[in-house]
Amino acid sequence: MQIIDGKQIAGEIKLEIANEVKEIIAKGHRAPCLAAILVGNDPASETYVNSKEKDCHEVGFTSKIYRFGEQITENELIEKIREINADDSIDGLIVQLPLPKHISENNVLLTIDYKKDVDGFHPQNVGRMMLGLPTYVSATPDGIVELLARYNIETSGKNCVVIGRSNIVGRPVANLLSQRTAPGDCTVTICHSRTKNLKEICANADIIIAALGVAEFLKADMVKDGAVVIDVGITRIKTESGKYKLVGDVKFDEVAPKCSYITPVPRGVGPMTRISLLKNTLKAAKKEIYQ
Numbered sequence: 229m230q231i232i233d234g235k236q237i238a239g240e241i242k243l244e245i246a247n248e249v250k251e252i253i254a255k256g257h258r259a260p261c262l263a264a265i266l267v268g269n270d271p272a273s274e275t276y277v278n279s280k281e282k283d284c285h286e287v288g289f290t291s292k293i294y295r296f297g298e299q300i301t302e303n304e305l306i307e308k309i310r311e312i313n314a315d316d317s318i319d320g321l322i323v324q325l326p327l328p329k330h331i332s333e334n335n336v337l338l339t340i341d342y343k344k345d346v347d348g349f350h351p352q353n354v355g356r357m358m359l360g361l362p363t364y365v366s367a368t369p370d371g372i373v374e375l376l377a378r379y380n381i382e383t384s385g386k387n388c389v390v391i392g393r394s395n396i397v398g399r400p401v402a403n404l405l406s407q408r409t410a411p412g413d414c415t416v417t418i419c420h421s422r423t424k425n426l427k428e429i430c431a432n433a434d435i436i437i438a439a440l441g442v443a444e445f446l447k448a449d450m451v452k453d454g455a456v457v458i459d460v461g462i463t464r465i466k467t468e469s470g471k472y473k474l475v476g477d478v479k480f481d482e483v484a485p486k487c488s489y490i491t492p493v494p495r496g497v498g499p500m501t502r503i504s505l506l507k508n509t510l511k512a513a514k515k516e517i518y519q
């Protein structure tokens with residue numbers, strides 16, 4: 229059994245990106261620039277945005293964070309996005325989610341210029357991903373595919389079961405792994421809360437991607453020997469001793485011994501999602517996808 233070390237791979241990719249940024253600057257161009265909009269005081273969102281800013285600086289990008297109070301109106305927010313869309317000194321823009329209830333996430337995400345949509349949430353980019361065209365792939369699906377690639381895990385012809393059908397993880401990763409790509413060429417099954425015989429379906433899988441958001445859901449009797457298990461979940465639970473710990477959607481201690489490869493939580497998929505944002509911002513700065 230081999231542990232897939234997302235933290236290590238993320239560190240390696242950061243160095244690759246930092247080297248590329250140095251080359252860009254040496255050629256006389258400005259550093260790539262990511263803008264992030266944060267609305268309200270949600271502590272988790274605050275932490276995410278701060279981490280993204282730190283990542284940017286570590287690879288030599290510049291960043292701009294626009295903070296707004298909870299009371300900002302949808303129109304005001306949309307106006308700010310339009311301003312950033314038109315600002316040639318900014319390559320990528322993300323609006324940290326969730327937004328307050330009075331603001332339509334859909335309206336906001338549709339306002340972001342798809343050429344700057346480094347989260348890969350705009351229908352233009354989601355559509356291009358579905359068609360296998362160059363695009364900004366969203367963070368978690370991209371992180372998963374990158375891990376499979378970096379560990380040279382064979383996916384062609386494999387049975388892959390994705391548990392969870394969210395728009396930002398389950399369905400896009402299922403789509404990517406079904407494409408004629410490497411990693412890809414999988415026979416993919418998407419399972420969800422209405423799936424019958426989930427245990428049997430999982431037990432037949434060569435690759436399982438657990439992305440349902442239920443702590444320690446995937447147990448040893450749902451996994452066949454030699455399977456590859458990718459754990460997208462992250463939940464803080466209280467242990468018997470009263471301390472808190474982070475767990476994934478996989479009951480790691482009992483599943484890991486059966487696997488050929490498995491991602492831990494933390495240090496698995498999580499660090500890779502932050503890398504995808506950097507990759508996309510670099511692509512935006514280089515105008516690799518759109519002119």
Ligand code: GUN
Nearest residue numbers: 322323324325326347367
């Ligand atoms: N909130 C949780 N994950 C994400 C993400 O990947 N992007 C944005 N913008 N907000 C999030």
